[in-house]
Amino acid sequence: MNRTEDKDVRRNARRWSERLRSLTAGIAASVLLTSTLVAAGFAFPMAAQAAPGDPFSAASPVVFIAQGTPSQLQRAETTGSGEFAFTPEGAPGPVSYNAIGYRPADGYLYGMVNGGATAALPLGSLVRVGQDGVVTRVGTQIYTHPATGSTRFFAGAFNPTNGLYYISDSTPNTTVRAINVTTGAIVQTFTMNFPPDVQDFTFANGYAWGATATGGIRRFDFAAGTYTTYPAIIPPGANVEFDEDERTVSSARFSIPPEGLGKGQWLTSRGEIRATACESREP
Numbered sequence: 001m002n003r004t005e006d007k008d009v010r011r012n013a014r015r016w017s018e019r020l021r022s023l024t025a026g027i028a029a030s031v032l033l034t035s036t037l038v039a040a041g042f043a044f045p046m047a048a049q050a051a052p053g054d055p056f057s058a059a060s061p062v063v064f065i066a067q068g069t070p071s072q073l074q075r076a077e078t079t080g081s082g083e084f085a086f087t088p089e090g091a092p093g094p095v096s097y098n099a100i101g102y103r104p105a106d107g108y109l110y111g112m113v114n115g116g117a118t119a120a121l122p123l124g125s126l127v128r129v130g131q132d133g134v135v136t137r138v139g140t141q142i143y144t145h146p147a148t149g150s151t152r153f154f155a156g157a158f159n160p161t162n163g164l165y166y167i168s169d170s171t172p173n174t175t176v177r178a179i180n181v182t183t184g185a186i187v188q189t190f191t192m193n194f195p196p197d198v199q200d201f202t203f204a205n206g207y208a209w210g211a212t213a214t215g216g217i218r219r220f221d222f223a224a225g226t227y228t229t230y231p232a233i234i235p236p237g238a239n240v241e242f243d244e245d246e247r248t249v250s251s252a253r254f255s256i257p258p259e260g261l262g263k264g265q266w267l268t269s270r271g272e273i274r275a276t277a278c279e280s281r282e283p
Contacts, residue, residue, distance in 0.1 A: 125141070166201075207220055217233045
């Protein structure tokens, strides 16, 4: 990459960081495992009356987060005044799951069991999550990292190019799996040169993109088993991924007060509530 391209990457990433502060109440280091913004406009069959376990409606944008042991799914939608707050989506699930990703083709969330396992939902199993947080196992496969035997996967996203669900982990695991969630079959397995070490990622422009705990943007070429890191772009402790339109947050780690945020309020990277206007600056 030449200097001009590197400057463009940094400029765009800084713009994304500023947009996040104003559009999604900012970023802060936190214990939230993952969140996914579901964009409206996707089309898939919906029941006349939604029932527990049904797919989620794509009628309006919504943020989902799963946290706790066992996992409690929560959702947040903006109101007419622009305010929002997270509310529980049903009761806590029977297990803990992570690496959640939203699949536009059917309106469900998918994730990997990573704690509180049961005979029906063992560690490393693939689950589908529907309305009211209803958890259903997909297939009978136990997904592992071949080199370590670990069943831990905490980053996941759907690739819009092929519709597959990609999952990864951090040190010492280097495996990335691509799964067909209709059958549970592993379609592709990639071995990275180094552990991915991002909390989550999203796909855009032929690559997967994530953020490191120290504020770097990491671009993955799974087929080649390599990645490129652009350091010191996002405030340390933040973890944000954007969709290709550069406006939609696909995944993020952030801390929202239980009472939510008022209109125009946002969080700093330290979790402080601010109401002053954000300003985007060129590097």
